[in-house]
Amino acid sequence: MPRVIELIDEDAASLAEACDGLAAVGVDFDDPERLDNAARWLRRLGNNKQFLGDLLIAALAQRHREDVLDSSYGPQVVMLAPPNGNFFIRANLWPSTDEHMLRASGGTSFVYGLPHDHNFSFLTLGYFGPGYWSDYYEYDYGEVVGARDEPVPSLRFVERSRLEEGKLMLYRAHRDVHAQHPADSLSVSLNIMHTTGAQGWLDQYRFDLDKRQIGAIVSGGPSEALMRIAVGLGGDQALDLAERFAHHHPSDRMRLACWDALAGMATDAASRDAVWQRAELSGSRLVAAEALARRCELFA
Template sequence: MPVELRHAAGVAAIDLEECSARLDESGCDLSNPDGVARAGELLAGLCANRGFLARLAMDELRQRCAGQQAGNRYGAQVLMLARRPGAWFIRANFWPAADDPVLHASGAEHYFYHVPHDHNFDFVTVGYWGPGYRSNWYERDDTPISGVPGEAAGLRLVEQGQLGEGRVLHYRAHRDVHDQLPPTALSVSLNIVADQPGTVWRDQYLFDTRHNHVSGVPTLSQGEILLGMAVRLGSSEAMELAAHLARSHPSERARWSAWQAMAGVRDEAGRRRLYERATMESSPLVSGMAKLFLDRMDARALHDDSR
């Protein structure tokens, strides 16, 4: 589970400007204990400032959320507070309760409730307001995983708790897994995150905690989406690029996306031949996913024959 760092009770309050200046001065390296401790100290101080978030929200409303539209790459659940591109960012996350109309309108999965997952980056978080989201916290062992559904996950349940006001935690990339549950009332958390350009190529994983296995990889870059669209639109240049990326992209997930793009414009026999080729790839993700898709095709064919 995430590492307990400290509590914000009794800590001197700081404002967002001071927090940002100190991050600029010290940097935001969450890969070492000293950097994590500094981030935890700053978040505790920011948490002790009970008025800054409401003031910032009002400032955004007065300018019709122009700052969020320009610099918020997340959805409406997130209020971006400050950012230094390529270095760090600070955000506020809103967690609606189970009976909140917003949750019913968008669905629980929009907030990753009841979707056990890890993170592909380190971050430090604090419960800022409200009772905090509840969570079943797990820790994953060091066994490498590729991301193929059904793969053993190596999860161990450590705690069932919640991110209450003032509680400061460090989530470790690809190690800490949580199954988040809605809080009993609307809650807000604050995060300090290292802004690393390569994060999109580090896979995030979803898990089936009941069977202790991987259930999927939700990470997807805009380039992967555009490649699939260009291939579907009949671009021969895109098809050549997909064939090249399927062989050589450093990300196994991107290679599989390229295989999928090529499969999407073939008939069933063509897809089968393509997936059979993909099973020979050295990438565990590509070969494993190709075998999985072939198994699904076989199961559908068997079902159709039995009708």
């Protein structure tokens, strides 16, 4: 499960001070000194019980007509410090079952009950309220390729616990899995997210806990959609690029998207099967597994 960090620091920091303190040495959770620095600034920011309320009131008063289009997050997430160097800071709101928004929108709108890992490491701190509940698991990222229904023998339950106020934890990318459940009453957590240039190409999975299988890759990016559109429009260059990416792109997810796009252009089941036969032999374990499944579906 995420590593609990015992760090006592009574100082309180403003958001600007925390950002400056993080930027001064950079964020890298694999480096013990930078991890300690980031944890310390998150602790200090968490000790400041005024800043988030002030920020939310100011946003409501002054920015209510602005479109919030600069992140892919929904209203559950408040971006506190946008991506800057290799980190950003956010606050997450965790409604309880007593909250109207949860009853109206359902738990899936708040990622409740969705077992998942993360394709990034991040620090989290219980800031307000009793904290969301989580069932924590761990698995070995290296043993899977990310195909749907792929067995994950290493997936194992660790414990159920909640992110109580003041609890500070490091979620480890591609290792910690959790299924979250509603907080007992409205809660807020603060996160420092570590970002890297490669992150968009690293996969995040949804899991089927009962079957101990991969559910699906949930971290699709815009490049896959653009490829599908370009191939669908039928241009020679798009088809050529899809063929090359299908065989050589560093991301298996992108390779699969290319094969999907190419198969989508086939006009009948036999020619679609021919595309997936080529895909099976293209040198990617993910593509081979998905190609086999697609072929089975074709003739089911």
